[in-house]
Amino acid sequence: MTQAAQSLPPADAKNSADTRERILDAAEHLFTENGFEGTSMRMITGAAGVNLAAVNYHFGSKEQLIQEVFRRRLTWLNQERLRILDELEAEAAGKPLKPSLIVDAFFGTLIRMAEHEALGGRTFLRLIGRTMTEPSGFIRAFFAEEYAGVVDRYKQALFKALPDVPKAEIVWRFHFMLGATSYAIAGTDALRIVTDWGIEPQEADEGLDKLLPRLMSFLLGGLRAQLPQFES
Amino acid sequence: MTQAAQSLPPADAKNSADTRERILDAAEHLFTENGFEGTSMRMITGAAGVNLAAVNYHFGSKEQLIQEVFRRRLTWLNQERLRILDELEAEAAGKPLKPSLIVDAFFGTLIRMAEHEALGGRTFLRLIGRTMTEPSGFIRAFFAEEYAGVVDRYKQALFKALPDVPKAEIVWRFHFMLGATSYAIAGTDALRIVTDWGIEPQEADEGLDKLLPRLMSFLLGGLRAQLPQFES
DNA sequence: GCTAAATTCAAACGAGTGTTTGAATCATAT
DNA sequence: ATATGATTCAAACACTCGTTTGAATTTAGC
Numbered sequence: 001m002t003q004a005a006q007s008l009p010p011a012d013a014k015n016s017a018d019t020r021e022r023i024l025d026a027a028e029h030l031f032t033e034n035g036f037e038g039t040s041m042r043m044i045t046g047a048a049g050v051n052l053a054a055v056n057y058h059f060g061s062k063e064q065l066i067q068e069v070f071r072r073r074l075t076w077l078n079q080e081r082l083r084i085l086d087e088l089e090a091e092a093a094g095k096p097l098k099p100s101l102i103v104d105a106f107f108g109t110l111i112r113m114a115e116h117e118a119l120g121g122r123t124f125l126r127l128i129g130r131t132m133t134e135p136s137g138f139i140r141a142f143f144a145e146e147y148a149g150v151v152d153r154y155k156q157a158l159f160k161a162l163p164d165v166p167k168a169e170i171v172w173r174f175h176f177m178l179g180a181t182s183y184a185i186a187g188t189d190a191l192r193i194v195t196d197w198g199i200e201p202q203e204a205d206e207g208l209d210k211l212l213p214r215l216m217s218f219l220l221g222g223l224r225a226q227l228p229q230f231e232s
Numbered sequence: 233m234t235q236a237a238q239s240l241p242p243a244d245a246k247n248s249a250d251t252r253e254r255i256l257d258a259a260e261h262l263f264t265e266n267g268f269e270g271t272s273m274r275m276i277t278g279a280a281g282v283n284l285a286a287v288n289y290h291f292g293s294k295e296q297l298i299q300e301v302f303r304r305r306l307t308w309l310n311q312e313r314l315r316i317l318d319e320l321e322a323e324a325a326g327k328p329l330k331p332s333l334i335v336d337a338f339f340g341t342l343i344r345m346a347e348h349e350a351l352g353g354r355t356f357l358r359l360i361g362r363t364m365t366e367p368s369g370f371i372r373a374f375f376a377e378e379y380a381g382v383v384d385r386y387k388q389a390l391f392k393a394l395p396d397v398p399k400a401e402i403v404w405r406f407h408f409m410l411g412a413t414s415y416a417i418a419g420t421d422a423l424r425i426v427t428d429w430g431i432e433p434q435e436a437d438e439g440l441d442k443l444l445p446r447l448m449s450f451l452l453g454g455l456r457a458q459l460p461q462f463e464s
Numbered sequence: 465g466c467t468a469a470a471t472t473c474a475a476a477c478g479a480g481t482g483t484t485t486g487a488a489t490c491a492t493a494t
Numbered sequence: 495a496t497a498t499g500a501t502t503c504a505a506a507c508a509c510t511c512g513t514t515t516g517a518a519t520t521t522a523g524c
Binding site for chain 4: 474487
């Protein structure tokens, strides 16, 4: 009972993953479903099919495991965001970018990440969404540190793109966009939306490919609101 | 040590609150700061200055206490939302309502609730925000049940107000608005925004009175996006 | 094949969890 | 004043938590 004979069936093709990776995968799933406090080390090691002590051996503590779960994905995500922004700014050759391009590069990249199952896919997206409202101190601190550089680059790009809009206004709307996106992600199991808000099943059962344009339209609408100086 | 001599100094004026109410107040604060799993019965009863067994005596279990913490506020909030919608529809005399009025009645009422400290004020708002992404089964079920009637009324009002917009589109945007609002609330301690996203302190240190129009503008912009048939 | 490091394992640690118990205290009504 | 029910209390319940231990096992280098 302590650890099942063979949990985590090979699922993926190239799966002779070593202990570290299996723990990270199991933890990612369980954190998404039950939260951090709601997930015990025994649940994680049980699902990963490894010994209870393995987490402390490989990561040191539960807290460090949580950080590593995020680092594994966020590093890639934020590098990608910076790469795309670099590319856009290089093309623009000093001129301000269209805000819609900036928004798509930041939020669209997050959503499109879900298509790559190898990168954690939807599970990690839901985990991000639920974590943005986590009050736990060390998690927020870790997030702020991990995001700081990227957010600042995008903020500057928006400032430049919307020179007539007060900076505080831009930062707040960026904040709202983040909220809408996090929540959209966290709540976008079709089934959960159906049961929670009474959407008809056939309306709700859409893939992420339909969510992305819907969300993007909403975000840009919010960003543009009462800003006539906005690009068409 | 088990319970401090006199915890919870009278703080408020009229505070000879009975045990039940003190437990609810303490639980509301602690749940907001530490989450449900991160808050123990001993923390609650310690902060409330009551015996450990009092929670089980008055509420039955921790789970029922959580539900009561929400019910105490949500009942008032949702009744208020229904009352306002009734009023608006009575004035309109059968004609569709302006979407901005509907949005303000639903989301504005939530934000404005923060001004009444007697209703839990900002603490409860932050708790709501953090709870919207909670995966915990019984909490989501409880929320869906508590909200079902209100959400349906507002959905119908929006359908009527925007007859040319596909219903699915409206429901999704309602969903996004909820996300932006929840997150705005949960993250809108000035200090946390400052540290997390690097806003200048003088830009971030604004009261809720400035947040409300900002958020409202964003929400309406998102709702209006690419919908030319929208009211001016 | 032998050595030494890396990894896994079963078992236990102390501390904290939500809940229950039964006696003590309080309030209220007769 | 007394009886009755509501409430509070200290103590203990059985259980789970994250972490540590030290021996067993596997892996890698020579």
